[in-house]
Amino acid sequence: MNPQPTIAGLKCSHELCLLETTPDWAATLPELLAELARRRVNLPLVLDLPCKAAAGRVALCLEPAVAEEAWDLARRAAEAHGLGAPRLIRQVVLVQFFPLSQDLGLPAAALASLARAGLTPLGLATSLSAVVLVVRQEHLAATLDILARDFDLPEGLSPPEARMAVVQSSRTREEV
Amino acid sequence: METVAIYSERPIKTYGLKVEHGLVLVTGQGRLADLVALQSSLAGVDPPPRVIHTSAWPEDDTWSISLCLAHDQLPALLAVLERAGLELSREPVPVGLIHLQGPHFGDRYGIVSQALEGLRQVAVAPLGLGAVVHSLFMLFEPAQCPTALEALAEYFSSP
Numbered sequence: 001m002n003p004q005p006t007i008a009g010l011k012c013s014h015e016l017c018l019l020e021t022t023p024d025w026a027a028t029l030p031e032l033l034a035e036l037a038r039r040r041v042n043l044p045l046v047l048d049l050p051c052k053a054a055a056g057r058v059a060l061c062l063e064p065a066v067a068e069e070a071w072d073l074a075r076r077a078a079e080a081h082g083l084g085a086p087r088l089i090r091q092v093v094l095v096q097f098f099p100l101s102q103d104l105g106l107p108a109a110a111l112a113s114l115a116r117a118g119l120t121p122l123g124l125a126t127s128l129s130a131v132v133l134v135v136r137q138e139h140l141a142a143t144l145d146i147l148a149r150d151f152d153l154p155e156g157l158s159p160p161e162a163r164m165a166v167v168q169s170s171r172t173r174e175e176v
Numbered sequence: 177m178e179t180v181a182i183y184s185e186r187p188i189k190t191y192g193l194k195v196e197h198g199l200v201l202v203t204g205q206g207r208l209a210d211l212v213a214l215q216s217s218l219a220g221v222d223p224p225p226r227v228i229h230t231s232a233w234p235e236d237d238t239w240s241i242s243l244c245l246a247h248d249q250l251p252a253l254l255a256v257l258e259r260a261g262l263e264l265s266r267e268p269v270p271v272g273l274i275h276l277q278g279p280h281f282g283d284r285y286g287i288v289s290q291a292l293e294g295l296r297q298v299a300v301a302p303l304g305l306g307a308v309v310h311s312l313f314m315l316f317e318p319a320q321c322p323t324a325l326e327a328l329a330e331y332f333s334s335p
């Protein structure tokens with residue numbers, strides 16, 4: 001039996017959408033991201049994943065309010081470059097726990113815990129300090145319960161739910 | 177609660193813009209059960225391999241996993257992957273990693289785009305990238321790291 005992994009914090013985002021592309025998107029990603037930047041779209045998660053081939057399978061998380069617009073842009077970019085159609089998965093949440101401390105055991109333990117409960121995340125990535133799971137919103141409560149049960153969390157931890165959303169102003173400081 | 181943010185810094189301020197050399201990128205694939213088996217495969221490995229970045233993503237029924245780590249950690253990692261039943265997708269590739277540390281990049285539009293624009297101007301393409309929480313990290317062929325770092329420093333400042 002593996003010892004219970006210790007974490008210092010557990011947080012989750014509000015509802016997001018996940019835009020996933022087919023492979024071979026590496027060359028097209030800059031164009032899509034530039035257009036999303038022009039439209040001041042925040043991206044809580046961006047991954048260009050080295051996968052079976054060299055690279056180029058892209059995953060983006062987006063606010064629901066801009067997801068359709070981004071999906072439309074991505075579909076048009078795919079069409080223009082002869083790539084497979086991207087797909088949009090609605091109602092996803094990012095669940096984040098930390099610290100990572102370069103410990104592969106932490107993401108492995110999370111995947112194992114979820115699998116024992118019959119849950120499969122949509123993806124997993126680490127930052128320098130945290131593990132981020134992309135999960136369906138309908139699985140959020142169960143995911144949080146499982147991680148809280150199987151991981152050693154400090155007493156008195158603040159609730160995991162995001163309480164504040166940051167949105168971009170439609171004007172820049174010079175305009176204000 | 178909603179906070180309205182306005183960012184117009186040029187260059188964009190970060191807490192750190194760093195490069196790490198001597199790394200290797202390992203990509204593998206397997207079933208979800210093989211990923212789950214990583215936990216038991218790691219048991220008893222002391223010290224466990226230290227992995228700087230991990231991502232795992234499904235593609236139909238197959239999961240791809242990519243791991244970035246120091247070259248001296250590679251033998252331990254390969255043994256762990258083999259015990260878990262994960263197959264390498266290709267031979268491990270030497271890489272350099274450049275990372276920028278937040279503020280929270282997910283709350284600011286255009287960060288990744290700006291980084292890619294800087295790299296485009298020096299004709300360097302990352303082998304992979306991730307913007308996750310406070311980190312933006314990019315993997316490069318080792319010889320391209322100095323050029324990439326110089327290009328990114330035009331767009332991002334660090335203390």
